[in-house]
Amino acid sequence: MADKIKSEIVRIDLTDASYKDSHAYIEPTYVNFFFGNNGAGKSTIAKAIKSSAGLTYAPGRTASDYLPLVYNQDFIDENFRSYRNMKGVFTLNAKNAEIQKQIDEVTEKRTQVKKLLSEASDKRGKITNAKDKLHKDFLKECWERGRTLRDDFPGTMDKKGKSDPFAREILKHAPADIDMEDLRRLYESAYSETAKRYQRFTTIADPMVMDTVDGREILSKPIVNSADTELAGFLRDIGATEWMRQGHDAYSHNANGRCPYCGGDLPADFEQTFIASFDNRYQENLRLLDEFLARYKKSANELFVPLQTTPVELYPQIDLKPYADKLAVLKAAIQANIETIKSKAENPASAVALTDIQPILEDLAEIINGFNSLIDANNAIVAAGPTKRTECTDAVFSLLAFMLKDVIATYRKSDGDMQAELDALDAEIKAHNATLDEIKTQLKTLRGKTVETDTAKDSINLMLRDSGMRGFSLEPKAGVDNVYEVRRPDGTIADNLSEGEKNFIAFLYFYHLVHGSDSADGETREKIVVIDDPVSSMDSGSLFIVSTLVRQMIEICRNNADNRNRTAEGNFIKQIFILTHNAYFHREVSYSYVAKYDYASFYLIRKIGTKSTIKLCDDVNPNAPTERINVNPVKNSYAALWDEYKEVQSAVPLMNVIRRILEYYFLQLCGYEGSQLRQVILIQGKAEGRFKDADGNDDEEKFQLASSMLAYINASSIGMSDGMDFVEDCLDADECRSIFEMIFDAMKQKQHYDMMMGNQ
Template sequence: MEGKMPAVITSITLNTRTYHNVLIEPTLINFFYGKNGVGKSTIADCIRSGAGVVPSLSEYEVLVYDRTFIDSNIRAEGMSGVFSVNEENIRIQEEVKEKEAALEKHRSQRTELSSHYDELQKQLPAIQSKLETDCWGALTEFRTNLFPEAMKKKRNNKNGFIGELLKVTAPAQHEVDEMRSIYEAAFSTDSTAYNKMPSVSVVRIEQIAGYDLLAKAITSRADTPFAEFVRAIGSIDWVQSGHEHFSEKAGDRCPYCSGKLPENFEEQFASCFDDAYECERSAIISFQSNYERLMQAALNILNQNLQHPFPRNDFSVYTDKLETLKAKHELNKSRLSEKISSPTTKVQLEPVAELMEELNQIIQKMNAAIEENNSIISERKSKQAECTEMIWEHMAFVTKAYVEKFHSDIAEVNGHLSKLKKSLNTLGTAITALQNEIAKLSLQIVNVDATMNSINDMLINAGFQGFTVKKKRGEPNKYQIVRDDGSTARGLSEGEKNFIAFLYFYHKILGRERADSEFKDRIVVIDDPVSSMDSSALFIVSSIVRELISICHNNGCAEKHDSPRFIKQIFILTHNSFFHNEVSYNRLDTDDFHCVNFYLIKKENNTSTVVHCTKKDAFGRTPAIEQNYTPVYNAYRTLWREYKEASSPIVLKQVIRQILEYYFIQICGYKGEQLSDLIKKEQDLFIKQNSDGTENRDLLLAVDSLMHYVGANIHGLSDGYDYIDDSADMEGIRETFQQIFTAMNQPQHFDMMMQSV
């Protein structure tokens, strides 16, 4: 809780009877006020039992005064004795004090180290959480999109996923595409095995017979006159082409000029071409045939491969290269046709071998995927395991930096924890040794007589007569309440029983039940201690409670480190407003805000709630600072609280009138007219100067209006004279009210009441 000093009990969660998940965050001193039946005793019961209490109270003695305590201890068979210190043996007392101081120091050190230990322990899940967040985010794509089936049982379980990741002993980087290929086959629902695609025989143009003739001009070497004439005019290709196209159609006429051809023209034409020419021309035609045959066979295979059904085939690059190959092939066909038509022309073909080799490489790569698919299908379970292992290895590699940081941080924290554990064990041994030494020394200086005598003195001081507390006959370490004649006191009144029980409780806080028992620090709970008591008993109980509160308060004051501080936390619960004010009136000061809490317990519709009573006083000297307020008010203080909370001029003026009448007329003894006259003598307090130098008499008019009705009807408001303009300035009314106290020379009363509510 902000601004509050933490005490032993840091929180109480109430989930019983009429409470439903109500959280209380107490400090050192805690006052609870509430009517009978609202649930005060439930809080006392929870602290006694530890239900909903954080932390454990095993190292403290929890002492609860309530009806259960009274019924358990004020019985005819007697009360267990309370051992208190015998003041005669001062030397041993001093030795015990020294050892108790050392014990307290060791315990304080242990508490500090335990707190540090607990804080370090909290770092472990924080480090784990950071690792989970970092790795979970870094591997989102792997979990959700790329490999979901490989981690099916863990991909939606962050803790299980990170646990599996930490099991990887050898992180390794793998190609994601490779893992994806294996994954799709291993975890696919498709169980089809596929035939491999055939590759093609690479056509190496330069190795086909006749290739060298492409770059050679093929001409005839015949020496007939007609052959020499054709060569002279450079028309061998033209003559041959014309003959091929028109010889059968032209008959004995020239197809170009229609002239009569010589009878031996065919002989002369044939004489133009020697055997070498014809042989080379036939070789080119053969080259063309072989080239086109080889290429067509390869293209048929390459085209058929495009129809292969394997779903993971990627033909994008393959298709581009195939189209390039086809284009080159068409260009080569055109150039070969040109060479055959014109043997003297030199041609150069586009190379196709490199493209075909690249296509074969693509086919080989796709065939490897097909082989892997077929292998995985035949060994699916083992391939799934192999694939999963690869994926986890790769993910461990991706998150390697996070995991290394995790192990480093965990090792560092565990190292500190190990050292702290060793120190705590050493302190524990020292504390046990001191406890044993103190117990042995205490046997020499404690007895039950001092407690008995103190209780009897208090009974006399409170006016109780006719019975006392004495040692029980035959049981020296037990008390019994007896009458003056020595008989067991029976028929004690409720108030008498409660008072004796409280005195016994008080001494249990100060003493111990066994002579050799350790005196532990106390958590004290006091639930309605003044039930059925008269005023004198109530006064004594209130005084005792204030003493106990002071002991607890010493824990919140550094300057009182040498004062008793064995009550580490105290809870006071009551329905008695007088008792509440008696024990808490001196704890409302702002200096005590850090170590004092006030609570109001309410109950509506059989549901109890606890209101923490803090506020910011808009009209106080420190309006921004949180402060405590008591839930118990008398009638006059209630008027001042209404004054602070008034939100309309009508309500504000009515409350002001009642305050003025109560304080100045009923308490101070002024009469209405007298009060008005005294205020008029100080009228300068109500006159201000405007910025232009003129007088502002608004406050003077306001005070005249207020004083007109003060004292007119002390016992109530007059219906005939109480109409007030609700458009009046709230700030002006409040200023006028404050100036009245100044005019009456009592500004300190105004300040006190404004600070007290």
């Protein structure tokens, strides 16, 4: 057997009234039967279908494609408020065969156009879904691959904390390969809560400043004494000229006429002799050397002291170590040069050369310029404020666009191709809808030529007579078009219709409305029909006619799923739902459809506490274990009691079901007296040890529960107790079931219990 065939409404999710928070749903087929007691939740299903609440239609179809017609108490009230008048029923029983033929042809054309429209809509839906998936995949990839930049630059993500706006922002920017370090510095300055200006490092104006100190040429000249005195000659001979000069310079001011080396008295003219022993050029060169040393030291101090003094607060991005290392190299080089100059002063005759400081200063200047560039960039960002934040955000998203350029290119191409297909389908759908509008106008014009109401009125009156209701009929209301009154044979208004009579007339009107329309330009096909308890208060004659008419409507719906061996013409009822609590009516309309598993479904509606439940009634086919079959939930009342016993959970309603089973089976069918049951179950049962606990001790609670259960079968059938036999709130459902099974076992009826429970 095939699987169930989906129809127009493919799913109904029920969330109102007693279905609230129950997560109940239905996946209906073409023909759907619902059985349940009054108040179980049937009307909620009917109202949901009429309002389209919670309904899912077949792909490409919507609620606007169908005319839902619901027969329920609301329908009766709306059409019989005064119990007198009924709107006219317009039918298409055309007297002009040619016009009817045109209607059929136009209707067939509409069917074909709707099919094309549905196919285009389905295709559009698939492409839309594919386009949506492409977009979601693109968003996901952008989001995943952009995670690092989002984490590193969170300030640029303002209001873009979700994948959709994040990806849209990327698409706005042209790709650019941005240097990460530059971007990081820009971000930290633009978005830092403590962003501020920083002092620049002292720059080196002239890297050659130490290599161009005036008087440097004296270092390459030998400075020698050429005086022609006896002392000068002596000093030259022993090589002590500089030793003598330095000693004189160091000690002459404290000599007090004595030699600082031997302590002997100096001649009175020693100073004149000493001065005469050193010529003027020698003296001049020594002076030039001393002045050069002084200038070199001064230049070194003027250069080094500012360089040594770094800004009080360093820019955080600066690593000072390379600067400090190079500054140490500079200091060492300058100190070495000073020592070289001093060595020249100690040995003026020697020629010396200084180490060039320019390369060191150039390296140091490069470091300083790098530092100042960073500081200047930071200070410019701080000064620019919001402008730099925008620049930073643009830079981040331009970098993202660069990182994702291949992904973006692929996405844009695929998205563009799909959009082109959608545009073409939209044009096709628009054309089909325009054609359908034209067809609707044609049908309205054609129907205007065939609309009449007498056929429907006469048909309703005939059915009223056939059902035995001969005391009234429908007659046109004077002065009002297409409105009828319910009149007695003497012409008076029928004011005192019974509830059953009113419901029967309302159903006959509904039946003709299903076949026709309530207006001249109304739609006559593509209907979804819901019939909710149609035989309320009706007698057997009316019930029979209603059952016959319902079966005819079911057959019209059946033609959509299986049009072989037609018993009714047409297929304008696309789906039908029949809900009832009347077991006789249910069997009358459903018995021949139990075997039609593929297009008919049976449901059982129950209410446990305040919650309604819906059960699809099917089972494994015993003759073909891989297939399933429908199971009609309406059985005889006794079998239904056992089904209820299996499902009910609460102890109080369970005891009511147990009472009804025990009364019917043991008292009515088997003919036992209550005293007999008590003798066998209680007296003999106790003697046989049926009321023992797991340890083999007498269980008085079990005995009392069994005693109460037997007493309870004589209690009120409405499920109330006087409270003398037991306290209902203290009942345990599992214990009740155990005692119930024990009763059948004690009465030697365990086989019957197992059969009804499905244990064999």
